[in-house]
Amino acid sequence: MKSIHNLIKTKHLMKFILLSSSFCAISLCVSMLHLLATPKMVEVTSSPKYVSHPTTTTTTVDHLVFGIASSVTSWPKRKVYSKIWWNWKPNTTMRGCVFVDTLPAHEQNSNDHASLPPLCVSEDTSHFLYTYRPGGLRSAIRVARVVKETVALNHSGVRWYVFGDDDTIFFPHNLVKTLSKYDHTLWYYVGSYSEIYDAAQVFGFGMAFGGGGFAISSSLAQVLAKVFDSCLQRYPHLYGSDARVYSCVTELGVGLTHEPGFHQVDLRRNIFGLLAAHPLTPLVSLHHPDHTDPIFPNMTTTKSLEHLFEAVNADSERILQQTVCYERRFSWTISVSWGYAVQVFQNNMLLPDILRVEKTFKQWKEGNVMAGKYNFNTREVHPDPCKRPTIFYLEEVSSGQDDIISSYRKYSQNCSQKAPMKELEVIKVITNKLYLDNKQTPRRHCCDVLPSNPGGLMEIAIRECKYEELIHMH
Structure with a gap:
């Protein structure tokens, strides 16, 4: 009886061992499957052209x-x-x-x-x-x-x-x-x-x-x-x-x-309109100076570019940046293309209309209808000379301790104007040096017409717009 009992006991033990082994095998498989299904951080070697390495120094x-x-x-x-x-x-x-x-x-x-x-x-x-x-x-x-x-x-x-x-x-x-x-x-x-x-x-x-x-x-x-x-x-x-x-x-x-x-600059003759309405981005390059007029009157092409670089050296990031302000007393609209020219319109104009490129230039190829179509918004030069803006071109730029003063002198009178436009000869623009933040979307600056001084002088101060400030006619 004891031997039979031992035999039965041995059979149960062997069965237990077999069941345990099977359980361990299943557990091991489940564990392995779990490891395979679980995402794992692995080091991937990529081609250098696709890997972004943080720049430790500023690009110069x-x-x-x-x-x-x-x-x-x-x-x-x-x-x-x-x-x-x-x-x-x-x-x-x-x-x-x-x-x-x-x-x-x-x-x-x-x-x-x-x-x-x-x-x-x-x-x-x-x-x-x-x-x-x-x-x-x-x-x-x-x-x-x-x-x-x-x-x-x-x-x-x-x-x-x-x-x-x-x-x-x-x-x-x-x-x-x-x-x-x-x-x-x-x-x-x-x-x-x-x-x-x-x-x-x-x-x-x-x-x-x-x-x-x-x-x-x-x-x-x-x-x-x-x-x-x-x-x-x-x-x-x-x-x-x-x-x-x-x-x-x-x-x-x-x-x-x-x-x-x-x-x-696939344009010919006078590119004033293109420069005076530059997009809200830094000026990087210009081309075809031999096919366009000098950008400043009464100068050669080379001298006019050198004159522009006088303003560039004073404040490169602000060059040609367009700022628009409204003079309330006379209902004037004033567009400042910094370092280049100031336009004074003797009437109120909506801001989107001012930002359009005036077609002062000629098309690259004559007789081609499509060549007269451009990849930016344009407006025609007004047929009435008296309704065109009076243009003041850059005369000089001077840098102070805290600000930069640029002076613009009247170039021509479109027609016989009454005072005070007839008396206005010089516009001075006061700014701080512009430092653009590449991490932010650029915002157009605002300007104020300062109290007028005698002697045909107008002063304008350019500044950052206030948080909810609108550039609009009054």
């Missing part, structure tokens, strides 16, 4: 490298434009190169080297396939490769590569201010399209026009330079160099980051 002009496209024929005539902005601030290090097909004669004996970017001779592109397109030039291939050859200069500490033509006038401080909004370790292609609807429609609203200039982040530029020549072989039919750059950037999957401060 020292972090930029410029690639300027020129030629042996155009450089001697246009280098005066590069000299204006390249030498914009003493003791500032500017880096980059002007790319020419061959060195101009006597260039080695020039005394301008210190105030101009150095010259680089472009590499030979005769082996590249080129299909002729009406109006196109084979040099577009050479100019497009400025992107690749600028990266090949191997400058250190580059955050942005900036490209333009030899008649592109850059505003370096504002360029830095604009680009510093973006992380240079990510892929960015920054610029703007043409002012003309027809040109943007043909070449693309996603293409940065080369004359207005464009910027490519260093991380993107390094990769673009490696694949650029192979990409060029697929686009022999395109018209310009900027179209080739755009196509290659597009093949890398990158779109245009639009910044309206870059200006292609």
Whole structure:
């Protein structure tokens, strides 16, 4: 009986062990399934082009490298434009190169080297396939490769590569201010399209026009330079160099980051209307000075640009920023385009109407209806001269300890005006230096017409608008 009892006991023990083993196996499987189903923080190694590294230092002009496209024929005539902005601030290090097909004669004996970017001779592109397109030039291939050859200069500490033509006038401080909004370790292609609807429609609203200039982040530029020549072989039919750059950037999957401060200026004659109604963003570039009138009257094109830079050097971020205020006593509407001009309308005008670009210019191509359509809101020049604004152009800028005073002198009288407009000769504008915060959406400033002084002088103070303040006619 004892042996039978022991046998039964042994069987129960074995059964218990088997059941326990099965339970442990099931528990282990459940645990493993639970571990597989539970998200786990793992270290992922990504390609550097997609990883955003926090910028520890502020972007400055020292972090930029410029690639300027020129030629042996155009450089001697246009280098005066590069000299204006390249030498914009003493003791500032500017880096980059002007790319020419061959060195101009006597260039080695020039005394301008210190105030101009150095010259680089472009590499030979005769082996590249080129299909002729009406109006196109084979040099577009050479100019497009400025992107690749600028990266090949191997400058250190580059955050942005900036490209333009030899008649592109850059505003370096504002360029830095604009680009510093973006992380240079990510892929960015920054610029703007043409002012003309027809040109943007043909070449693309996603293409940065080369004359207005464009910027490519260093991380993107390094990769673009490696694949650029192979990409060029697929686009022999395109018209310009900027179209080739755009196509290659597009093949890398990158779109245009639009910044309206870059200006292609596909306009002719008087561009006063464009400058006087600049968008609420820093002025980054201007183009085509040879195709437009001098921006200040009674000056050459070069002198007028130098005069503008006198205001730029005093307050670069405020240049061309439009402020509108209303003079109650005379029902005047006053538009201040700081550092450039003041317009006085002798009637009340709604703010949205003032902000429209006055069509003082001519279209780029005559006879083309679509070329007269623009990518911004416009208003016609009033047919009655007496209902046009009286314009006061910048005369001088002076900086005090706490403020900046800019003076504007009356240029012309549209028709016979009664006092007090007839007596008004000078407008002084008082401001503090503008420091834009890239983390905030820009807001237009307000202004006050100060108590008038004798002698034909009006004083205006520009200030930040109050929290709920409206800019409106009274």
